[in-house]
Amino acid sequence: MLAVIFAMSFASPAAAQDLVRAINGNPYSFDPHKVYTAPEFEILYDLYEGLVSRNGAGELVPGVANDWSVTSDGLRYTFQLRPSAKWSDGSQVVAEDFKASLERLMTPGTAAPYASLFEIIESVVAADDTTLTIKLANPTAYFPSLLALPAAFPIHGSLRESEAFTSPAKFVGNGAYQLDYWRFNDRAELVRVSTYIGDVKPAFKRVIYVVSEDENTCVRRFQSDELDTCPQLSTGLVRELGPGLGAQLRIVPGLASYYLSLNTNDPVLNNRDVRRALDLAIDRQTLANDTLQGLFSPMESWVPTGFAGYPPAPVARNFAKLTKFQRLQESIQLMTNAGYTPDTPLTLSLAHSTLPDEALVMQEIARMWEPIGVRMEREVRDFASHYAHLGTKQGYQIAAAGWIADFVDPLSFVGLGSNAASSTPNYTNFSDPVIETLLDNAESEPDPQQRMVLLSEAEQRILDSHAHLSLVTISLISLVSDRIGGWQDNPLGVNLSKYLTPNE
Amino acid sequence: MHLARRRLILALIPRAIWSVIAIWLVSTLSFFVSRAAPGGPFDNLLRLGAHARDNQIVASGLDDPLLVQYGRFLSGFWHGDFGESLVLKGVPVVNLLSESIVVSISIAIPALVIGIVFGSLAAVFAVIQNFSDGFFRIFLALALTLPAFLTAPLLSLFFAVWLGWLPAGGVHAGLPSFVLPCLVLTLPIAAMVCLLLLEALRERMSSPDILASRAKGLGTSQLVRSHALPSAVIPVLNFLAPTVALALAGAVVTETVFDIPGSGRLFIQSALARDYPVVVALATFVGLLIIGLNLLADALTLWLDPRTNIRGLEP
Numbered sequence: 001m002l003a004v005i006f007a008m009s010f011a012s013p014a015a016a017q018d019l020v021r022a023i024n025g026n027p028y029s030f031d032p033h034k035v036y037t038a039p040e041f042e043i044l045y046d047l048y049e050g051l052v053s054r055n056g057a058g059e060l061v062p063g064v065a066n067d068w069s070v071t072s073d074g075l076r077y078t079f080q081l082r083p084s085a086k087w088s089d090g091s092q093v094v095a096e097d098f099k100a101s102l103e104r105l106m107t108p109g110t111a112a113p114y115a116s117l118f119e120i121i122e123s124v125v126a127a128d129d130t131t132l133t134i135k136l137a138n139p140t141a142y143f144p145s146l147l148a149l150p151a152a153f154p155i156h157g158s159l160r161e162s163e164a165f166t167s168p169a170k171f172v173g174n175g176a177y178q179l180d181y182w183r184f185n186d187r188a189e190l191v192r193v194s195t196y197i198g199d200v201k202p203a204f205k206r207v208i209y210v211v212s213e214d215e216n217t218c219v220r221r222f223q224s225d226e227l228d229t230c231p232q233l234s235t236g237l238v239r240e241l242g243p244g245l246g247a248q249l250r251i252v253p254g255l256a257s258y259y260l261s262l263n264t265n266d267p268v269l270n271n272r273d274v275r276r277a278l279d280l281a282i283d284r285q286t287l288a289n290d291t292l293q294g295l296f297s298p299m300e301s302w303v304p305t306g307f308a309g310y311p312p313a314p315v316a317r318n319f320a321k322l323t324k325f326q327r328l329q330e331s332i333q334l335m336t337n338a339g340y341t342p343d344t345p346l347t348l349s350l351a352h353s354t355l356p357d358e359a360l361v362m363q364e365i366a367r368m369w370e371p372i373g374v375r376m377e378r379e380v381r382d383f384a385s386h387y388a389h390l391g392t393k394q395g396y397q398i399a400a401a402g403w404i405a406d407f408v409d410p411l412s413f414v415g416l417g418s419n420a421a422s423s424t425p426n427y428t429n430f431s432d433p434v435i436e437t438l439l440d441n442a443e444s445e446p447d448p449q450q451r452m453v454l455l456s457e458a459e460q461r462i463l464d465s466h467a468h469l470s471l472v473t474i475s476l477i478s479l480v481s482d483r484i485g486g487w488q489d490n491p492l493g494v495n496l497s498k499y500l501t502p503n504e
Numbered sequence: 505m506h507l508a509r510r511r512l513i514l515a516l517i518p519r520a521i522w523s524v525i526a527i528w529l530v531s532t533l534s535f536f537v538s539r540a541a542p543g544g545p546f547d548n549l550l551r552l553g554a555h556a557r558d559n560q561i562v563a564s565g566l567d568d569p570l571l572v573q574y575g576r577f578l579s580g581f582w583h584g585d586f587g588e589s590l591v592l593k594g595v596p597v598v599n600l601l602s603e604s605i606v607v608s609i610s611i612a613i614p615a616l617v618i619g620i621v622f623g624s625l626a627a628v629f630a631v632i633q634n635f636s637d638g639f640f641r642i643f644l645a646l647a648l649t650l651p652a653f654l655t656a657p658l659l660s661l662f663f664a665v666w667l668g669w670l671p672a673g674g675v676h677a678g679l680p681s682f683v684l685p686c687l688v689l690t691l692p693i694a695a696m697v698c699l700l701l702l703e704a705l706r707e708r709m710s711s712p713d714i715l716a717s718r719a720k721g722l723g724t725s726q727l728v729r730s731h732a733l734p735s736a737v738i739p740v741l742n743f744l745a746p747t748v749a750l751a752l753a754g755a756v757v758t759e760t761v762f763d764i765p766g767s768g769r770l771f772i773q774s775a776l777a778r779d780y781p782v783v784v785a786l787a788t789f790v791g792l793l794i795i796g797l798n799l800l801a802d803a804l805t806l807w808l809d810p811r812t813n814i815r816g817l818e819p
Contacts, residue, residue, distance in 0.1 A: 026773065028591050036548065111549055111556045163594035184592065184600060185773065186675070186765035210674065212763045216657060220672040221763065224664040382776055388543050391550025 019204040019484070019497055021229045022212045022221070026184055030165040030173075032153040033105050033112040038231070038404075038493075041150055043209050046190055046497045047173040048153035049198065051079050051098060051132070052144045056499035058490030060144055060408075061199065064093055064154070064174065065132070074139025074446055081130040084197045087156055088171075088178040095126035097154040102134075104160055105151055114151035117406065120443075139446045142409035149406060176202045176498040185211055190497070202498040203486075222479050230479040231493075234356035235295045238477060248479055251295060252489035255405035256474035257304050257413070258296075258361060260350075261390075262467050264430040266397050268346065273334045275466035280319055280331035281372045282365060288472045291364045292357060295477065299470040302459045303413040306491050310410045311456040312449065317463050331372045340373035351379045352400035353386035361471060362400055390427040399427050402474060405492070410455050414439065417462035430467035512806050519802060523795045530791030531784060535577055538775070538783045539570065545590040545778040564590055577784070586785040590778075597781045600770060601789065607675060608754035608766035611682055615689035616751055620744070622690075623697025628733070630698075631705045632725045647695035656688045656761035673763035685762045689755055693747060700743055704736035738805055745801035749793035753786075 023039035035044060045054075053063030062068075065079035085093040102124050105112050120140050125133045136143065146152060156172035164170040171179040176198060177190035190207040210227060212218040215237055218230040238249065262269045262278070269275060284298035301315045319327055340346040348369075352362045359380065366376035379396070381389060390399050405412040416426060417435060435458050442454040462468055476493045485501040546560040561567050565576070580587055586597035630640060663684060664672035670684055671677040705728060708714060714731055718724075722731075754768030767786060774782035 028777075029593060031593075034593070108555075109559065111559055113549065166592065166595065183603060183765055184595075185604070185769050210763065211765075212673065214760055214763075217660075217673055217761055217763055220657070220660050220665050221674070224668060224672040226671055226674065226677075384548065384776060385543055388547030388550060391547060 017204060017502060018206045018208055019500055019502075020208045020210060020227050021497070022218045022227045022231060023209050024213050024215065024218070024231050026211050026213075027188065027209075030171065030179060030182075031159075031163070032101075032150040032155060033110050033114075034165075035150055036113040039209070039211075042231075043188055043190070044150040044153065045175070045494060046177040046207060047171075047175045047179060048150065049085070049175050050147050050149070050152050050154075051081075052147040053198075054148050054492070054494045054496065055199070056486060056496070057488040058492045058494045060148060063148070064098075068144075074141070075136050077134045077136070077143065079132040079134070081132060082197075083130055085174060086193075086195045086197070087174050088193050088195070089156070090195055092129065093154060093174050094129040095132040096129070097157070098132050099124045099126045100157070100160060101155045102152070104155060112151060114149060114406070117146055117149070118151065138443045140443075141448050141451065142407050142411065145407040145409065176496070177207055180206075187211060198498065200498055203501040204497060207497045219479065222481065225481075225483075228481040228484050229487075233477045233479065235292045235477070236356050236360065238295060239293055245479065246482075248482055250476075250478050250480050250487070250489050252476050252493075253297060253304075253306070253491060254474050254476040254493060255304055255306055255408065255412075255491045256403060256476070257299055258358060258400065258402050258471045258474060259299075259302075259416075260365075260469040260471065261399045261401055261427040262430070262469070263393070263397050263399070263428050264467050265393075265428075268348070269397060271338060272466060274338050274340075274346070277331040277334035277338070277372055278369065278374070279317070279466045279469050280322075280327040280334075281368050281374075282469060282471065283324060283368055284471060286368075287361055287364060291360055292472060296357075296472040296475050299473055302417065302462045302468065302470050303410045304405075304473045307408065307410045309449070310452050311459065312452045313456065315456050315459050315463070328371070335372045335374075342371060342373050345373045345375040347375045347377060348397050349377045349379055350398045350400065351381065351386060351389060351396040353383045354380055355383060355402070357474075358400055358402065365471075393427060393429055401427055404474070408492070410452070410459070411439075411442070414455050414458050414462070417458070417465070417468045428467055430465065432461060432465060435461045435465075512803060515806060516799065516803055519799055523799055526795050527788065527791050530795075531577075531581060531788040532574075534784045534787035534791075535574060535780075536570070538778070538780045538787075539573075541775075541778065543778055545780065547778075566590075581788075587781045589774075589782055590780060592779075597785045600782055601767065601785055604754065604765055604767040604770040605752075605789070607764060608759070608768065609752055611685050611689060611755075611758075611764065611766065612748075612751035614682065615686045616693060616744075616748055618686070619690045619693030620697050623694040624701055624740075626694070627698045627701035627705060628728055630702060631709065631728055631732075634724075644695045644699050647691045648699070650691070652688050652755065652757040653761070655691060656684070656758055659684050659687060660761065673761075675764055685755075685758050685764060688758045688761075689751060693751070696743060696747070697740055700739045701736055704739050705732050708732035708736050734808055738808060741801045741804055741808075745797040746794055749790065749797045752793055753790040 023042060025037055025039045027040040027043055029035055029040065030044065030047060032044060032048060035041060049063045051063055051065040053061050055061045064081055064085045066082045068077055068079045070077050081093065081095055083092065087093055102118070102121065104110055105115055105118060106121070120136050120138055122135045122137045127133060154174060158172060159165060166182050168179045168181055173179070176193060176196045178193045179188065180191040181189035188209040192202050192205050212221065215230070215233050218227065219233070219237065219241065221227045222230050262275055264270050288294065288296050288298040300317065300320060303310065322330070335341070350362060350366065352358050362378060366378065369376060389396065390401060403413070403416060438454050438458040438461070442451050442458070445451040445454060480487045483503050485503045486499045487495055544561070546557045549556040549560060565573065589595045589597055589600060592600070660672045663670045670680050675681045709727065709732055714727055717727060717731060754766040754771065756768035756772055758764070759766040759769040770782065771786045774786065
């Protein structure tokens with residue numbers, strides 16, 4: 001009996017030419033309309049290809065569409081599809097596949113987490129097998145960047161009505177790799193598709209995504225050469241590892257940030273002076289340079305740097321010019337006026353997740369707020385429960401959150417501060433009609449430069465409201481073995497397996 | 505002999521009836537407790553607004569009154585159908601369970617066998633050789649009290665990262681994959697078996713009948729084997745019943761540290777994801793194991809030592 005059990009457990013020992021990538025959580029689906037976590041995205045980038053794709057450096061490149069044109073009003077996109085684009089069953093990927101998939105995405109019954117980003121689509125027309133026209137309600141400069149997201153991937157006709165995406169026998173995709181094996185808590189094995197024709201020929205025959213949710217385990221397996229990559233390590237672990245891993249340790253500033261959302265429905269936090277006092281007392285330099293050991297950078301604005309053409313003019317907090325001492329002085333004064341001192345402190349609850357870096361930062365902020373008369377009660381939940389809790393917008397006063405841009409446009413961050421943009425979650429009840437008007441105007445603004453001006457005005461309003469407090473820019477910290485070539489660091493953290501090669 | 509067997513079966517019948525009731529209680533309790541936990545399986549959809557989550561709740565029948573859902577669960581349970589996972593769309597709970605249990609068992613069984621064999625041998629050896637306690641006890645105490653979250657990473661660091669002899673995780677490298685997780689599970693089992701047997705053997709060895717046999721000239725090793733061991737095994741059996749059940753049910757820490765797709769890790773993740781059907785099915789399975797193995801231990805105890813009077817066994 002034991003022999004049988006062991007035999008069943010030996011699926012396939014990794015061969016030398018396999019690429020073995022760790023993911024820090026289980027994928028729960030391979031349905032492009034259901035996924036929303038980083039591990040799911042990573043696997044789907046290998047299994048599918050959108051009209052538009054991302055190259056090794058994370059930049060937008062043609063995908064299934066080898067060319068596209070936009071009308072001068074920015075409203076009508078016409079895509080020319082490659083006739084050579086094939087599904088893994090050998091049939092051709094046609095314009096109708098994209099049309100039917102986008103319609104599935106927009107059907108409310110699909111309950112696609114990313115559907116709202118695509119609400120700007122007015123109609124989709126497949127004129128013939130290789131011509132697809134998408135008409136938008138508003139000129140949307142970042143639209144091609146949306147089309148590179150998994151939500152815009154085509155879904156094969158046999159799967160559109162089905163939930164059998166995790167079954168390798170039934171799976172059909174159009175990416176460089178095809179699903180070959182999947183087991184919960186274990187691994188997803190992908191095999192190179194022989195009929196795939198794209199910008200490169202994938203070097204690895206097999207890509208194995210190993211579920212390793214404990215970062216310490218991931219690093220040990222990396223050090224014993226069982227894994228070629230480890231995703232998103234905490235700063236604490238990086239310090240423990242020291243310099244031993246050399247260039248295998250990759251640190252790149254992401255289009256991502258940690259921030260606090262203050263619940264303005266709360267009678268105390270509805271007072272702008274109290275919110276300003278809290279904002280003033282946070283020393284972002286200390287957070288980034290000491291607490292997070294200089295691996296993350298302090299945020300002096302709401303939108304992280306790294307978006308081309310943004311901001312058109314500098315955006316900064318209205319207390320940026322004050323010294324640390326002056327800030328603390330003003331903060332204490334504001335709190336005293338509101339009736340709070342270290343002897344008669346204000347008690348605030350702060351909800352955050354168990355992510356090591358997030359927990360570290362929150363601990364430090366609680367310490368920074370002590371001298372201004374704030375006593376923090378920290379409510380810690382596991383990652384999923386924390387964000388589910390924030391989604392209710394109730395039952396917390398201050399919430400810690402992290403955000404990674406889904407598309408390369410400042411709107412992906414400016415939208416966080418407002419209820420107007422349905423594309424991004426706003427965890428507070430804070431709403432400002434001025435911000436909403438600015439975002440509405442930006443949405444219909446045909447001139448890209450003017451649009452950036454409107455977005456930066458909205459960003460300034462968010463900073464001045466003190467309802468959302470940005471803290472630090474998150475760095476993407478990963479391990480990439482020196483056995484692997486072709487890995488290019490990029491702020492979106494997108495690294496398709498087809499661009500990676502074995503180093504001899 | 506015939507009479508003894510009849511007596512055994514008669515004594516076990518009420519126990520068996522209670523076991524069935526206990527299993528029903530465990531599944532019922534886990535059904536209601538899992539649903540009482542805050543949050544739900546579709547809370548991630550809240551970012552789309554409450555309607556998105558509520559659609560899924562309706563589609564999965566989670567909006568029905570709890571008693572209606574419970575009725576559905578009981579009827580499924582009766583037919584051996586635990587339904588589908590709520591978060592892994594289209595995946596039957598039975599598949600998730602059986603796949604993970606096979607993995608957990610393939611680590612637990614060798615760990616138990618090795619643990620019992622080595623633990624017993626060490627105890628018998630210690631009694632025969634009349635070991636002094638000091639050093640031996642320190643070693644046992646260490647093996648018994650060092651938690652898996654300490655031993656597992658240390659063993660992994662030493663044998664996988666430094667020496668490179670064994671894999672640091674996963675189950676796909678064949679037999680070597682199972683060595684370290686097995687070792688982590690074996691240590692406390694071997695230590696506990698050894699400790700219990702040592703105590704029981706020492707006590708038996710100083711009992712009047714054994715002292716009398718010794719006076720007749722029987723050697724220590726023969727005394728241990730033929731006189732002391734059979735009854736000294738009883739406390740070990742009582743310890744092993746729940747231990748075997750828990751080991752088979754999966755070891756959360758060991759499975760996480762070694763990236764093993766076993767049932768312990770499945771249980772934790774299903775609980776965090778509020779995947780109710782998986783949580784209830786796993787809890788029921790563990791309940792079944794513990795109760796079943798306790799029943800077995802009772803039967804063995806009675807068989808080994810018919811004088812035993814176990815509460816509920818004797819009329």
